Amino acid sequence: MKQLELRLEARPRGFHLVTDEIVRALPLKAVPAGLLHLQLLHTSASLTLNENCDPTVRGDFSTFFDRLVPDGTPYFRHDYEGDDDMPAHIKSSLLGTSLMLPVSRGRLALGQWQGIYLGEHRDQGGSRRILATLTQ
DSSP: OOOEEEEOOOOOSEEEEHHHHHHHOOGGOOOEEEEEEEEEEEESSSEEEOOOOOOOHHHHHHHHHHHHSSSTTOOOOOOOTTHHHHHHHHHHHHHSSSSEEEETTTTEOOHHHHHHEEEEEEEEEEOOEEEEEEEO
């Protein structure tokens, strides 16, 4: 088993394809068959697996979640860090902060059109950390 902490650069609010960045940071080639667990170490961002080809999908995700849980909702009391504070926590809980992915022949065994998204739900989220645990 190998465990690493990855740091993703700060990104603007939205959904960002981070598959290549994660793969480059991990020793996947040494794993003939195994599992990769990714745990995002934050409560205002998320990880999800979805369409990796058409960037309009990521924009549609943003539009949907921003309408589902809008900033500045008057009945939210947790707003210590701004109008996007509580909405970011809810989006993080809806989408989740972890992924369990298969590794086969030294590569992530994803579908042809699947990619790992970082959902950044804050206007000023900053860099994000992911704990990656690779087992074989």
